[in-house]
Amino acid sequence: MIIMNFTRNSKNRSLSMIVVASLFIIITTSTLTPSMTIIPSAHAQFGSMATLQNTPSTYAVSIIPGAAQRDSPNHYYPPAISVPVGTTVAWFNNDYGQPHTVTSGAPNASDAGSIFNSGIMPPTANAFFQYTFENPGDYIYHCIIHPWRQAIVSASDSYENGQYIKMSSGVGSLFNLTENFRTLVDFEPLTVPLDGTTPIAYNITISKDNNNTIFTDTFVTNGESLPLELIKSNNNETNVYGPDFSSTGAYHVDAPFLEGDGNYTIRAEVTAVNSIQPVTTIVDEFTLRTVK
Numbered sequence: 001m002i003i004m005n006f007t008r009n010s011k012n013r014s015l016s017m018i019v020v021a022s023l024f025i026i027i028t029t030s031t032l033t034p035s036m037t038i039i040p041s042a043h044a045q046f047g048s049m050a051t052l053q054n055t056p057s058t059y060a061v062s063i064i065p066g067a068a069q070r071d072s073p074n075h076y077y078p079p080a081i082s083v084p085v086g087t088t089v090a091w092f093n094n095d096y097g098q099p100h101t102v103t104s105g106a107p108n109a110s111d112a113g114s115i116f117n118s119g120i121m122p123p124t125a126n127a128f129f130q131y132t133f134e135n136p137g138d139y140i141y142h143c144i145i146h147p148w149r150q151a152i153v154s155a156s157d158s159y160e161n162g163q164y165i166k167m168s169s170g171v172g173s174l175f176n177l178t179e180n181f182r183t184l185v186d187f188e189p190l191t192v193p194l195d196g197t198t199p200i201a202y203n204i205t206i207s208k209d210n211n212n213t214i215f216t217d218t219f220v221t222n223g224e225s226l227p228l229e230l231i232k233s234n235n236n237e238t239n240v241y242g243p244d245f246s247s248t249g250a251y252h253v254d255a256p257f258l259e260g261d262g263n264y265t266i267r268a269e270v271t272a273v274n275s276i277q278p279v280t281t282i283v284d285e286f287t288l289r290t291v292k
């Protein structure tokens with residue numbers, strides 16, 4: 001049996017702390033400026049805490065400190081994500097003092113900005129923009145002010161229904177480890193009401209090629225499905241971190257075990273609802289195949 005060490009990555013933790021710090025400032029400042037600009041698009045929202053509460057974001061992308069610099073390693077981080085449809089992504093301007101945009105399409109494309117466009121995000125710590133990806137597809141986006149960098153969100157409508165749990169995957173059932181470094185997998189219990197408040201505990205256990213367990217951990221959400229991102233790691237440690245926001249959003253498993261061609265079995269179980277073990281066992285097994 002392989003026993004993994006679950007150490008938390010300080011770099012990732014500082015990133016999520018930036019996000020949480022941003023969120024905190026949003027909470028504190030939104031009482032001062034309750035009406036902020038709302039982009040006239042069906043799912044695009046910019047600004048106030050009220051809109052965040054109406055459409056809770058699942059996944060945080062950071063416009064990183066130094067993003068305005070031409071030699072910055074990234075402008076948006078992560079620069080490429082794969083998410084199930086229905087995922088709301090929130091971009092935070094963590095490059096304090098610099099304005100940026102989140103604009104759909106490639107730079108200079110004739111349809112740039114037609115799907116979503118943040119407009120100029122203010123160079124202040126509370127600036128964020130969110131968009132819900134309701135349709136499958138590859139969404140390239142860029143910054144109008146710094147058009148030498150682009151990033152991508154891939155949205156997939158692939159899912160698998162178990163008896164009790166539905167698993168949606170940002171890449172479908174095949175995780176290409178050469179093309180994708182990360183995929184968001186969402187576990188939605190079909191028999192547990194999702195009220196946005198009642199704590200739900202999920203145990204996720206992963207094994208490869210029907211061998212021993214290579215990962216197991218328990219995650220808690222507040223009356224929500226469990227969005228769990230699997231990331232192909234480049235070092236030998238498994239790092240678990242999240243959620244992206246103060247108490248909601250995606251968790252992340254940065255895992256060296258995602259390697260080579262293999263069939264992974266993902267066992268998902270709801271182990272507690274409001275700290276009480278369910279009367280009927282709520283568990284399903286899913287498969288995810290990897291190729292390199």
Ligand SMILES: [Cu+2]
Pocket residue numbers: 067068075099100101143144145146
């Ligand atoms: Cu920019």
